[in-house]
Amino acid sequence: MKKLLIILALMWVSISAKSQIESPVHWSFSSEKINDQEAFLVLKANIDPGWHVYSQFIKEGGPVPTSFKFDPSPAFQLVGEVLESPKALSGFDKNFDMKISWHEKQVIFKQRIKLKQATTITGSLEFMVCNDHKCLPPTDEQFSISVGGSGSVAPQAANTGKHKQSGSKNAAVQSKVEQPTTDGMPGESTSSYFGILIAGFFGGLAAFFMPCIYPMIPLTISFFTKQEVSRRKGIQKAFLYGTFIITIYVGLGLLITFFFGSSALNEAASSATFNLIFFAVLIIFALSFLGAFEITLPSVLVNKMDEKSNKGGMVGLFFMAFTLALVSFSCTGPIIGTLLVDAVSKGTYYGPAMGMLGFSLALAIPFTLFAIFPSWLKELPKSGGWLNSVKVSLGFLEFALAFKYLSNVDLAYHWGILNRDVFLIIWITIFAFLGFYLAGKIRLSHDSETKTLTLPRLFVSMLVFGFTFYMIPGVFGASLKSISAWLPPITSQEFDLTRSTIPEKSEITTKKKYASLFHTPYGLDAFYDYEEAIMQSKKLNKPILLDFTGWSCTNCRKMEASVWSDPKVLERLKQDYILVSLYVDDKSELAENEKYLSKFNGKKIKTIGQKWGDYQAATFGTNSQPYYVIINGSGKQLTAPQAFDLDISKYVTFLDKGVAAFKNM
Template sequence: MKRSAFSVIIFWSLFIASTFAQNPVNWKFKIEDKGNGEIELVADASIDAGWHLYDTQIPDGGPYPTGISIDEIKGATPIGKFHAVNSKLHKEFDKVFEMEIGFFEKSATFVQRFKVTDKAKFSLKGDVRAQACNDRECTPPIPVDFSYNSKNLPATVTVAGGADIAATGAQDSVVSSPTDTAQAQVTNIDIQVDKSTLWEPVIENLKVYGATGNQSDQTLLMIFIAGMAGGFLALLTPCVWPMIPMTVSFFLKRNKKNKGKAIKDAATYGLGIIVIYVALGLLVTAIFGASALNDLSTSAVFNLIFFALLVFFAASFLGAFELTLPSSWTTKIDSKADSTTGLISMFFMAFTLALVSFSCTGPLIGWLLVEAASTGAVVAPAVGMFGFALALAIPFTLFAIFPSWLEEMPKSGGWLNSVKVVLGFLELALALKFLSVADLSYKWGILDREVFIVLWIVIFALLGLYLLGKLKFAHDSDLKSISVTRLFMAIISLSFAVYLVPGLWGAPLKAVSAFAPPHFTQDFNLYDGSVHAKFDDYEAGMEYARKNNKPVMIDFSGYGCVNCRKMEASVWTDPRVKHSLENDYVLITLMVDDKEKLPEIIEVEENGKTVKLKTIGDKWSYLQRHKFGVNSQPYYVLLDLEGKPIGPSYAYDEDVDKYLNFLKTGLDNFNKNK
């Protein structure tokens, strides 16, 4: 049961027993002149021995906080929040509510400041509500009324100047804070803001603050590293590994008297490999277009296609069938290499390698291009292919420079097939990520977090058993004994499967947070360290923020956003970040790939064209592009009550201290501008 539901049960169960009981808190009110046309409503609470009442700031799901509700106000406007002064605040961890809670004993003083705008018409009516508890029972938040008019004002009070009135935007009515939730704490002026204002572009405003976190650079670096890792894995496959000594020997034999020429040919051959694969990456960008890459990553159809494609590739690696390109292609390219000389010859030889090794490199290239396209970066596919090709090209050049190393190379054998099988298991695990994105986007609910984790546990357990020789495929050679390398890999795989087990009960599993579905999809969750947004609608969240006078953090996210899950698992779970997001801000998470249909299609003008927004994701993606000039996720921006930035934007950067500074900067600016 959630803590919020638990607190409601406690509240209503104690209400009947306490309704007619004497209030253990005695309240006294008075008005004090603070000068410059400002007054304070002072609420002194005298608390019976053994009882305590709670602070005005209580985390979500906790007991009822002490708060003020203003029913009528004329000739004055509130300033700031209702808060405690000159009172000793105790803080303890409450086992019932499972959180640290502030409370007062014996006595407490609370104040709410006002600016007087019309002394003759001054009128103030409302009540203070507080929940008092002892070791055995609690009272409901009993309202204690107060009422003042112009006669009750101290004689020394002066009226604020007209210029001050205009600056503060004074008005004669206050919308009361909601009293049916535990989050209600203080009544503030409900500043009416036109909804169209909330959508006005603030790109220039953001430039003043700059940005924190360099997502694009980090993303491209990670794609490059992933490309190199894929290239080195491809080297260990049966399609590529035997080609290394054959190709290098060909260079050396063709240039027996000129070793320098052999090295030059090998280097040119390696350069040809790089050119071919980088050209493939550029071709992907040219076909889909820069702006379409990010849309593709969030498309359910796109993710379903690649789920099926990766399962197909995995089946090939596991030995179900062999992927080969038409032999005529290879023959033609090979004959071109024999009939030409110089650079052109080396290029056709490199092309031959690309075609011959396709059955092994194809699945790796397909996965890499999908990941690169998912980043939305224009050059990501080319950067990924450059890393992949560089890893493939390096051995050919090095072995040509140091031919004696060829004798020390492990000979081809059954171990190469084992590499393919291992890659097959890994492709099968990664395929589930693409199915998960489609499932989340369309809210099918077929691959919740625990189902995903169960499948991964089975896959990596089977991989461990395969490495130990307990699972065998038809094309595997006999394994009389296992090597130390296989043993270590089996230990890693089986340990990883065991590591995943606590995730079935909600453990964060930070190592796989980028792949696993979000926590909110888990049906049985014992973990309470994750952060959940209070709102998933921009305008509703802004409305709540205005009524509660709190700054807003917009989290532009996506179901298929890998880096979003990383940030949520590694940064948001930090206790300091979690506390700030839950208490200092109104957190609004907007999923740009939510495929739920809008009640009606919205037509907007963008870059001189009419764009139709058909889904909720379309709406939030347009908001991000139109208002902030950004189209990548994760993207965090801090706003005031009118939708204006109060600090720098933040992209993907897992530095917790930077993120805390980002949050603190926004909060400080919000408080200064109030």
């Protein structure tokens, strides 16, 4: 009887340990006939309550998006992109400083194929799953889907593969799946469109005060006041003119969406190539505004539109609005280009059209109002050198914005070129030059001489200098919370006076292993390699805090921002512990002699992230992050681990218990 009880107890312990290896996503794979030559590959995920899987459409630098790889074969051809339904939920994540999209309960992915013969299609998918308290490491799932041929494509269900993270079997496959809907792009929200609309409106206001448009106001308004005897008809024409301005610019935005398509817009939002192109385009626009050259359209096109505008009636009004757009292109082109770049970078389907709607409203409303109330023209400031100052000022702002897109690529691919302090130095330089320009201390070749400084120009220059001085402490590690959304994360700061002293060179055996030592927040010196942390623990006689984390773990960033930043926690982490951050989603390849076959799940361990994920699961019976474990220099666990919990007092108690247990060994 005693032996039976002991066996049952051991079984219970084993089951309890294994139960912490969570597998909240259950995949099934099947095919669905479209016609005799085409079919859908259907990849369906049933998600446990409280968990969510990320959409395909997430920009670089955020959580790991769901992605698919289909093994090539002459038996079939992929058609278009992978569709997903239902429409993804979305929201702004302040930890990643970006909008993210996700699915709950269930999501269906469909890949259209052109079938040449009966075959079995194989491949893999990668996904990441989180709930409100933790994330699991990115997981690879293998699939195999049989598709019929010989003139027909029969719907067939394929067996699901083995779950690569936990080794557990998935739910039973289904032979029939519902048709997904594609009525909206994943990741879109009303707030995103409203933000693009507002940005477009301010861009239009800036364009209104450009030297290519502002002087045209009296000429345009005179058309409405001289051509019609009836005031009623004049007002009607003014409204039509404003409507045509809006139609032309919104049409441009819709054309971009139609021409590139939804998949290209989402690719642009996350593509390094596109972001580099955006950077180059904005630099060109900035140089144009600064007077290096002018971006103009062919004069033949402008003259033809001008001729057609003299026809009168609605057609004449339309071409009159079109002529305004063409003539002012040298000034509005860079602004429009910047707005479209920003809209496309957000990955929203109708973003370009919304940006152009805001832009055209800001142009159309003043022209329409001045046409209705021409006496208001007397109140407008006279044209002069200040118009060129507006143009040049926008050129400086274009320069600053360009480096934001370069920073996006730099962060996503870990180039380390544009770290936070380097980025801030660039911005400080740009805005300092803008301040001196507005104060009349710098004059470009095409500027008129500034004999006196007007009050508006003085106040704007003071604001610019104030902003410049505000950024300077950020070079030395200040958080600059009010503009943190525009800056690279503080963890990329290399020169930080708030960071504690870096170990001497003799303590560092391999700089590569200490990569995170230079990128840990709040001045913490964290190790990246477990073995190095063990050596340091023995040398300094301190316990080790294992921080199982991930580059794409949003809850890990929440813990760092909300708990680690607290002075009581920060003091203990700096003084009492050897901190080692183990990134379970690090894609860096292990050396060939370091790769191995996991004894825990039989999986080939090829990357650093897989190594630490396997170590966490095999040693501590869990695969979620963030996860904190306190051990000694021999690897022995000293106290109960801590998972995601924003209660600072609990985390302080957790750290204090670890120190006490270490001293009582």
